[in-house]
Amino acid sequence: MDFSLNLAQEQKLIMTQQMQLSVKLLQMSSYDLQEYIENEFQENPILEVEYENKKQEEQKDIIEYKELVKYLEFDNYSSQNYKNYNEHDEISPFNFISSEKSLKEYLYEQVSELNEDDYTKAICEYIIESLDSKGYLSLSIEDIAKELKINIDTFNDALKIVQNFEPDGIGARNLKECLKIQMRKKHFLDDNICKIVDEHLQDLSENKYQNIAKALNITVKEAQTYGDKIKTLEPKPSRGFFTGEEVKYVSPDAYIRKVDDKYYIEMNESLMPRLSINSLYKDILNQEKDDVATEFVKEKINSAMFLIKSIEQRKSTIYKVIEKIIELQYDFFEFGKEYLKPMTLKQIAESLNMHESTISRAIKDKYIYTNKGTIKLKSLFTTGVYSLKEGEDISVFNIKKEMKRLIEKEDKNKPLSDQVICEKLSENGMNISRRTVAKYRDELQIKSSSKRKRF
Template sequence: MDFSLSLTQEQKLIMTQEMQLSVKLLQMSGFELQEYVEKELQENPVLDSKAPSSAKEDKDKVDYKELVKYFEFDNYSHHSYEKSDEEEISPFNFISEKKSLKEYLREQVRDLNEKDYIKSICLYLVENIDEKGYLSIKENEISRELKIKEEIIKYCIRVIQSLEPDGIGAKDLRECLKIQIDKKGIKDENIFKIIDEHLELLAENKYNSIAKSLGIDVKKAQEYGDIIKSLQPKPSRGFFTGEEVKYITPDAYIKKIDNEYYIIMNDDIIPKLTINEIYKEIITNENDKNAVDYVKEKLNSAIFLIKSIQHRKSTIYRVLEKILEKQRDYFDFGDEYLRPMTLKEIAEELEMHESTISRAIRDKYIYTHKGTIKIKDLFTTAISSNSTGEDVSVKIIKKTIKELVDKEDKEKPLSDQVICDLINKEGMNISRRTVAKYREEMGIKSSKGRKRF
């Protein structure tokens, strides 16, 4: 054994706490940042907030004394009645409530002409319906749990399946579709066979195979397919199922004023953060060292957060400024003028790392005169052009493919090769495999899948 000292040289990147926080906040969406700041406000007593809309407080004050008189209306219901000239209508009459799928089903169960114990079992089944509207729990499991015979459980499931919306309470997609067919009064066995045995073929529009298997005409098989495709695979659709809609909040607004575009950062995403004055006084108190150390730690954390939020804002602004410079024609004239643009290109021009640009645009949106746009959608790779020598955006190629498919004769749909040839005649330079790739990305079926008989 031998002991010796050796000198080695190595490179390491040690990220400070501030750097880590800055990176973390940069890649957050506006919604995620809002949640994070609210959490920090609760956990860090040094942080204080001032709501962005506070300037409007005086203007928007509610006269509560005036509002109290409306509480005398019974149940705050939506009754319609004649209104005299002096009489005011309660604002509560216009408050609407989200009706959940389960509440809608409970109301129907309560109105059933069934014994109370059957209604109780049905209400239990309603609580086990998932967000798609299916009842995936098995009959024997329910039977064991409730200590009730399976025959009664089966009867109650049939009761649930008789309710609206059609297809509710099915155990899977096939049963869901068959319930809807049955409620339409269709008795043709062939349509049930297609659902039971040929759904995969139907998804691929393989009507020749379906027709051959059932011994029917291809056109008839297509008619059955059209009926099945008109059904609702998710009975819960259109009802509130417990998941709130997350509204998109733009990080910035792009405004055109006097032929110039301006970037206005959305400061309403989060409240304005400040340092609580009380904790500034504690630091000057030398008597309680533990309190001073605690406040200093929390103060550093608060300052890190405020600086990181400011850094996030300035980084996004710089990226948008460069995008606006490159995509001026897009903002002026529309999608057809979107130029090819990559993360690497923007990173090099701003002298930033590519990963920083990626984080800066992740789940970020801008509001323009064209509506709300995801920043990431403005980045597209290039396809070289034969005619002009300029690069063409992938977005334009996809739009061209979609237009050709929309206009085609559905009895003789265009093959990928034909689409490829037509696009190349326009001066673009793509292959058949590229057409197939972009078609699939847009969810467009192949020519066989689009064929109508």
């Protein structure tokens, strides 16, 4: 055992707080960054935040609304009144004509049309308020009756009224009752179909018609016919109705505009407020009377300046990444998703002399607006399989598309197994394993060959 001193040289990369902040800002979505800036504004008195663009948009909305009122002065509401309307404008004239109707509103309208006393209508309304997001009455009947201080028979009478409302299946206690209500209304409820719903829904979901046929003592084809009828029913009665939650629209981080034969990037400046330094605090530095105040101001100015620079750096990095993506995926922007080429983070990182993690952060939760719609940047990154025929990589999208085409054209009496699909893809130069075929099939939500078989 001995104690000694040694000198050694080594290199270490230590991330400062500023570097950590820069990385953090890069991977933030526009919404998260707005929240972060707002918090910084509350904590840093040096920071000035201007929402000029948003004010201009609000003013623009007011002007467009005034213009819209002119349309309403006419009695004729034909399409010629809207011939000058641009589909890319922020406010559509049709938004002022109609509104979405929720499921509860639709059911309340049917209650108001009932030829029943107010007492019964009140119970029906209570049932409507007790429905879950699927349109089912998942609460216990006994508990509801006890809470309303009514007997079970009275409650069941009101429940039957609600279950006769549209959409079909509303007010059911479970999936089986929901299906039976719909079958009764469609007039194809018999003993066999009831038994399938009560005892063989699992077999039905897996297309095990042989099991159903054996249990019901009918042919496999008859069992399949019953199954086809059941599969036309709606397991979620509330589907298609407004749920009360507004759809969250994504604001793109950049717009891709095509001018002649070239694509240009226009960063969405309206997402971010304009940041600057409050000039009042500069006087404190010039006066230099209070050392404590001066030090405080210097610290806050440095913090504000670094935030401004980091946001500019973030914008610059995202711009460079989008620019490289457009270069590599030019055919996609021209012709659509079928021409999406395999592209990896490593490929972009090497071409821009950046680290893969930087590219990953730059595309996280970022969107671009193109002539193909609003696209998530991450969706443009796909792996590929080398094709011996074509001599280049084939994107996973095209492999899935070919798989879907093969399955759509197959003989439904003898569906293609995953191994056969694998062999047919290999013939077309798409060299993937049977396990990969099964994985892609699951992602496409296509059942296995045994469950696709028709009798």
